[in-house]
Amino acid sequence: AAGAAPDYEAAELYTRVFRVGALGRCWRQQLGPPDLSLATEAAAEADAAVAAELGCAAETAAELRAVCSIDMLMSSDKEKDPDVIPEDSTLLTLRIRKKALERREETIIVDRACRQETLAYEMESHAIGKRPDNPTDLVEEGELLLTLNIFYPVIFQKHKDHKPYQTVLVLGSQKLTELRDSISCVSDLQIGGEFSSQPDQAPEHISKDLYKSAFFYFEGIFYNDRRCPECRDLSRTIIEWSESHDRGYGSLQSVKMEDYTFGDLSLKIGFPYLFCHQGNCEHIVIITDIRLIHHDDCLDRNLYPLLIKKHWLCTRKCFVCKMYTARWVTNNDSLAPEDPCFFCDVCFRMLHYDVEGNKLGEFLAYPYVDPGIFN
Amino acid sequence: MSSVPGLQADCEELLGAFQGADTVRFERFAELWRERRFHTIFYGRIRALERNKLTKKTLELAQQYFLPPYAFQIRVGALYLLYGLYSTQLCQPKQKIRIALKDWPEIQRFQQDLIDSQHYDAAYIFRTLRLARAFHFTAMPKLLNYRTKKKIQENEFKEEFKDPSNRVNTLITNDVLEELMNIHDHYQKMKCVISADKSQPDKALSLIKDEFVVTLKDITLEHQEWQQNRMKLFLNAKETDEISNKKEEGTLLESEGSERANALARIKYRSYSAVVEASKSRRHRQVKLESSESGSNYGKSPNRSKKNSRRPQPARRRDSLE
Numbered sequence: 256a257a258g259a260a261p262d263y264e265a266a267e268l269y270t271r272v273f274r275v276g277a278l279g280r281c282w283r284q285q286l287g288p289p290d291l292s293l294a295t296e297a298a299a300e301a302d303a304a305v306a307a308e309l310g311c312a313a314e315t316a317a318e319l320r321a322v323c324s325i326d327m328l329m330s331s332d333k334e335k336d337p338d339v340i341p342e343d344s345t346l347l348t349l350r351i352r353k354k355a356l357e358r359r360e361e362t363i364i365v366d367r368a369c370r371q372e373t374l375a376y377e378m379e380s381h382a383i384g385k386r387p388d389n390p391t392d393l394v395e396e397g398e399l400l401l402t403l404n405i406f407y408p409v410i411f412q413k414h415k416d417h418k419p420y421q422t423v424l425v426l427g428s429q430k431l432t433e434l435r436d437s438i439s440c441v442s443d444l445q446i447g448g449e450f451s452s453q454p455d456q457a458p459e460h461i462s463k464d465l466y467k468s469a470f471f472y473f474e475g476i477f478y479n480d481r482r483c484p485e486c487r488d489l490s491r492t493i494i495e496w497s498e499s500h501d502r503g504y505g506s507l508q509s510v511k512m513e514d515y516t517f518g519d520l521s522l523k524i525g526f527p528y529l530f531c532h533q534g535n536c537e538h539i540v541i542i543t544d545i546r547l548i549h550h551d552d553c554l555d556r557n558l559y560p561l562l563i564k565k566h567w568l569c570t571r572k573c574f575v576c577k578m579y580t581a582r583w584v585t586n587n588d589s590l591a592p593e594d595p596c597f598f599c600d601v602c603f604r605m606l607h608y609d610v611e612g613n614k615l616g617e618f619l620a621y622p623y624v625d626p627g628i629f630n
Numbered sequence: 631m632s633s634v635p636g637l638q639a640d641c642e643e644l645l646g647a648f649q650g651a652d653t654v655r656f657e658r659f660a661e662l663w664r665e666r667r668f669h670t671i672f673y674g675r676i677r678a679l680e681r682n683k684l685t686k687k688t689l690e691l692a693q694q695y696f697l698p699p700y701a702f703q704i705r706v707g708a709l710y711l712l713y714g715l716y717s718t719q720l721c722q723p724k725q726k727i728r729i730a731l732k733d734w735p736e737i738q739r740f741q742q743d744l745i746d747s748q749h750y751d752a753a754y755i756f757r758t759l760r761l762a763r764a765f766h767f768t769a770m771p772k773l774l775n776y777r778t779k780k781k782i783q784e785n786e787f788k789e790e791f792k793d794p795s796n797r798v799n800t801l802i803t804n805d806v807l808e809e810l811m812n813i814h815d816h817y818q819k820m821k822c823v824i825s826a827d828k829s830q831p832d833k834a835l836s837l838i839k840d841e842f843v844v845t846l847k848d849i850t851l852e853h854q855e856w857q858q859n860r861m862k863l864f865l866n867a868k869e870t871d872e873i874s875n876k877k878e879e880g881t882l883l884e885s886e887g888s889e890r891a892n893a894l895a896r897i898k899y900r901s902y903s904a905v906v907e908a909s910k911s912r913r914h915r916q917v918k919l920e921s922s923e924s925g926s927n928y929g930k931s932p933n934r935s936k937k938n939s940r941r942p943q944p945a946r947r948r949d950s951l952e
Contacts, residue, residue, distance in 0.1 A: 261731065262732050267774075269774055269776065278731065281731055282731060285738075289760075289761060290765075298761075305754065305757070309745055309754065310748075311748070316754075319751060319754040320754075322656060322751060323656055323754050323755050327657075328664065328668070328669055337670075337672065338673070338674070338675045339673065340670070340674050341670055341673070344670060345667075346636070346670065346671055347636035348634060348636035348637045348640050348671055349670060351636045352635075356674055368677055372677070372679055376677075376678055384723065524770055524774050525776055526776065541774075541776055544769070544773045544774075546728075546767055546768035546769065547766070547767040547768075549726065551724075551726075
């Protein structure tokens, strides 16, 4: 059934609640097969078809094709090279751009993409237009594509005001659990425990294996991951808290994450929601866009959820060699110049243990996973 | 997303020229486009990542002129502009034009209007874009990332591009008038039923003006005419480009934001002459006011208008002494 189309609840900020699946249905009702087609090439057109649809004569259709062709918008061959801004341009945009580019030329010695830019561009475009080998993996026509920003939990003070985030694309037909599995957070890799006496002992489990519970919160409903027996309902505390007094949150529900797809959800675009895992690691989630899939998008189902943007975090380097990423952190270390102090594996062992592997000096040592590990 | 510097000016200049050409033919638009070599707007040594962003913002800006409240001619111009920008962009694959579900019915209506009015070139172009799958069919026109801190850019779009804002007309529509008429008739009938003389209501029940619906309609029409005249006046005044007191013109033309300032400016404009005496060096190009308004004073009005715009606010000061 056609509901009202999504519209702003707070102007330019976020929309009213609406059902994601209904949006897809509404659009598909309004459009025809050529609009929804994912074929690589659009079908060519005969003048007769044009004439029929516009209600004009066939000769008019042919005339239209000539009059409205792209060639009418291109001027002479003078400006073939798009890198060169014409000298005498009347366009303000170009005059400003020219000045900016000239300034760049003067101040930047080598003007090429840094690795962050290369990474950003690659992430944005690597999956464009990809089609799977297996046709069953092809995304369906009329499928919905959601863009989500998943914010990093605030770890660094400098990120307080402009929180860094990842951008992920998901399909409307995908389950919430598929997104949950794709979210890589450094807190999942934490290894609990103090290992100064037994540095070689490979930790049994990383946090991801130990604490498997997680939930999404959208519009009054907690979607809890209950796939394995160890998973707990983390939202229960919140629901009990809300119900204990009249706190004005209405009735909050708890359901199973694995039973729902994105198309089943009711939500607002542009409104902050929550993903919580590891008991207290919280990520804000915002759906920034929902639209129909297009033939230029990635059409291989297996690549979704697709990460198209992530924040570049500089990794902390070893205090000694300044080259390798830190893997250990020590406290109360009599051998270290600062507290806490970070070391790579090699430097850590060389400093703190003798040839036989005996512990030298007093210190506490913890395995360290740098947030930038996902770069 | 911050805007592309200079782009709004260039687009408005082109659309303004198209509006001035007083046609909706694509041929004419293409001429204006070629004159300005508009396809070069994407030029410059820019790397792919930035070029993608730039192109997206360009299409986003142009797309806004395609929807109400802009005048029909501007919307057709915007359609041509989108066609031009989409086709001449340098991104591979091409950046798309976003259309939100809430705007689609209006766009359908627009396309039907074009076909019905036999503006075949415009209809053909929309059709071409659609067949080329140049659109992304979205929930909302822009991406929303809950950016509260960032100043929401108020795009001060030109007043002249919009259809004269007809808030009165949107309130008092034909449907409303018809409804009022029906209610009024019904009311009259009820009065008759309970009166002694069944053919007309008792004098004691005559509490409202019988003709008020008609009067309301007349007032609305009068308002609309006044608005159109005001718009014409503004366009005329624009042609004479020697209005030295730019501020005065500014107040006259701002959107409904500063209502009081506008009202004052309008009163000043009408009761005094709008013509400001040009400075001595430009006296030879003194503006002559040609107004169709009756009762306005012709000729010069020396420094009155200047003084008035810097009038102090004595009323307020008095109040604050309480």
